[in-house]
Amino acid sequence: METQTQKPQTNNRHLVLYPYPLQGLINPMLQLANILHSKGFSITIIHTHFNSPTKSKHPHITFLPISDGLSKTEASTEDIISLVTLLNTNCVAPFRDCLAGLLADGPIACLITDALFHFSQSVADGFGLPRIVLRTSSIFSFMVFATLPAIHEKYFSKQDFQLESPVPEAPPLQVKDLPTITTKDSNDLYKFITNMVTQTKASSGLIWYTFSELEESALSQSRKLFPIPNFPIGPFHKSFPASSSSLLIQDKSSISWLDTQKPKSVLYVSFGSIAEMGVKEFNEMAWGLANSMQPFLWVVRPGLVRGSEWLEALPSGYAEKIGDRGCIVKWAPQQEVLAHFAVGGFWTHNGWNSTLESICEGVPMICSPCFGDQLVNAKYVSDVWGIGLRFEKGVERGEMERRIRRVMVEREGEEMRERILCLKEKVDVCLKEGGSSYQHLEELSSYILSF
Incomplete structure (x- = not known):
């Protein structure tokens, strides 16, 4: 043995x-x-x-x-x-x-x-x-x-x-x-x-x-x-x-990029280690992020887009469109990212690890659940705790852009942040x-x- x-x-x-x-x-x-x-x-x-x-x-x-x-x-x-x-x-x-x-x-x-x-x-x-x-x-x-x-x-x-x-x-x-x-x-x-x-x-x-x-x-x-x-x-x-304990290699350059951003300005986007999506949905996400005019850190895991190795599915001219406003990596040190001063929102698949990590750092969420318990978690995040917004499947880029701005820069997002910070305080107390x-x-x- x-x-x-x-x-x-x-x-x-x-x-x-x-x-x-x-x-x-x-x-x-x-x-x-x-x-x-x-x-x-x-x-x-x-x-x-x-x-x-x-x-x-x-x-x-x-x-x-x-x-x-x-x-x-x-x-x-x-x-x-x-x-x-x-x-x-x-x-x-x-x-x-x-x-x-x-x-x-x-x-x-x-x-x-x-x-x-x-x-x-x-x-x-x-x-x-x-x-x-x-x-x-x-x-x-x-x-x-x-x-x-x-x-x-x-x-x-x-x-x-x-x-x-x-x-x-x-x-x-x-x-x-x-x-x-x-x-x-x-x-x-x-x-x-x-x-x-x-x-x-x-x-x-x-x-x-x-x-x-x-x-x-x-x-x-x-x-x-x-x-x-x-x-x-x-x-x-x-x-x-x-x-x-990560099975995937983490790209630490995402942290140095975050260091250059303003407090609470960056939307972190990651759908975990298993979720997949089609090219059309990926493209709508890409334009929703670009058109929101918010800085974003986007984890595009190899295998995330069906039929694509990595970034081939991005629209033509996308890199020039976003410039330095976006940072795309294969995998990121998520806990470190969520705890970073520059991160103001988390677009997530609502796996329980990600949901709990976001609560622990007081970061409101945009929810795009894919399967299993993620659908239940997203319901609680959006409708019970009031600390995020949920996307239904098939949402187009314009609605994505609007919801990103609702969470990141509008009063609604501030209210979510206040509620999730209350939960963060409860986390801190429960562990002491x-x-x-x-x-x-x-x-x-x-x-x-x-x-």
């Missing part, structure tokens, strides 16, 4: 973590690993070869790779449900064998696995080990996912369903806000969700990448649906930055001694030591 460092300590402070291999899910698990290490636990991370983390950045953690059994075509994020289904099948034996080897060396206090790896509950049970689940989404979106099969059947099976219709089972959502995940077989999606929820209920505890004050009502619902200890101990990244996340982390540590 291949190891990165020495064998782990053999005591009841040894934890084994198992992240799901996507950028947005690896980051919180590695941040959690660092947090728990700072509490005196020794950490081993079992991980797949697909999207394996950068081990050299975490010398205090033992990394153990296992086979994921994925072919080159299967090792793709094009169909997330197909990928997660394969991994929950292929990884059972390698994960069990790896765990058996670790147990031969000494005791393990507990497993902490991503909720998406639902198979790990039966493996934990087989060894008599407690399993704690990490869920890297918002609580309210997970509550929606838990009821998704029934909700989808009710609303999307009708020929005449209305996107604006309310969903009484999941207020304040409308049908258009319900999570959608494209997959070749919707039965695979519903089977996966059922397994994930069932095995989360069977676990010994649930760690949330959020904080109590942001999601009080959802946390109350979670404790009823999952009557196990719930620990909202986020946001993790305020203790351990994600840059040390006596704060909610601080207390829940103390409780989690004590709980693990009680096993």
